[in-house]
Amino acid sequence: MSGSSNLVAMKKIVQQLRFEASINRVKVSQAAADLQQFCMQNALQDPLLTGVSSSTNPFRPQKVCSFL
Amino acid sequence: MGEMDTLKKEADGLKTQIETARKAVNDTTMAAVASGVAAAPRIQLKNRKTLKGHLAKIYGLHWSADNRHMVSASQDGKLLIWDTYTGNKVYAVPLKSSWVMSCSMAPSGNLVASGGLDNMCTIVNIKAASPKTIRELDAHEGYLSHSRFLNDSEILTASGDTTCCLWDLETGKQKVVYKSHVGDCMCLAMSPDQNTFISGACDSSAKLWDIRDGGCKQTFIGHTSDINAIAFFPSGTAIITGSDDCTLKMYDLRADQEVNGYQDAALNAGVTSVSLSSSGRLVFAGYDNFNCNIWDSLKAEKVGVLSGHDNRVSCIGVPDDGLGICTGSWDSFLKIWN
16 A cells, blocks of 8 residues: 555654764864865875876877987 | 654654754864865866777766776767777777666776666676676666676666665675665765765765665755765765756765855856865866866865867766876767876
8 A cells, every 4th residue: 555655665764864863973173174184185196186297197198219 | 644744743853953963063164174275276187188989978987996997888889998098999898788877897807887778787797708798787677877896796886766786796686775865876986995885866865875784874965956976085084976956065974964065156067977186185077068177175166177078078087096087078089187
């Protein structure tokens, strides 16, 4: 019966919301500071941020010099 | 009638409780926290390679864990596996159904997966003498929008039937089904530690799931339309979503709420795809308006644009070593930038 299956679905929704309501939350100030710190700590190793030198760029076709 | 009403009241009460709890920890904004940090430089990336070979719209791409190979899927009915250093095609996998919506490669590089309007996820061994279909995962009741391998024996899928699923590739059967979304699931991403994954759906919400027990741990709301793209911030403690509402949002998992938004009044195009640079500072987002915008994840300012495609940017990806970014488009080309 669609009535009782709606009830079952609603019970699941309530159960899920109860679970989600119960979690611990960290302050945004702390969370944002941690995300910022992660960015700062890894900035120098981020090639798209700092640039890739042409000698180490795997996507850049290398011009080859050869002695004839 | 009585019990239903009681349950609805309880549900509304719980939603209010969650909102109140989120507000209680909302003691500042990301903009305020990031005000002390230097602005990210203007990012001007060059198109280093254009991969030509598909004959129709590209719908998906996925880098190999080796940072060099990549698989792409097109509605020309093919998966192509590329060597991005040379631009050569290494394998071509013909698909039974050309209505493909996504593709992925296993970390080992041995297997690729694809699926779409056929509601199936097809697994192909590309290291066999010639590419060989080893499994057709066939239990979803809606289109396959996304997939990601955990390893050579397990794969996660997202479907238009509103569920996500973990499959056992030895048996071809579903191991865990993730049910909670009330709209088509459009995208998924795995956490760096592979214990959880996130999904985005047409119900405008993103959900965090425990991979092993199938439970939904957190739900993130705020978008006002379909979430088409989702990615983890590299620390694993935040996620970025991209939506048809033309915005991207960053949700912090520990604060359980939105902490930053990326939008522009002039931008009138839905977000199709998202990927982050290796430090998480840069957010690359593909839009319906043929461009890819580059956002500073902390200050929420636009710091660059990748333009060059002649049609919608449908997919985007940064390899694990962070050395470049690839965009895939309905114009049938893939472009690599750095």
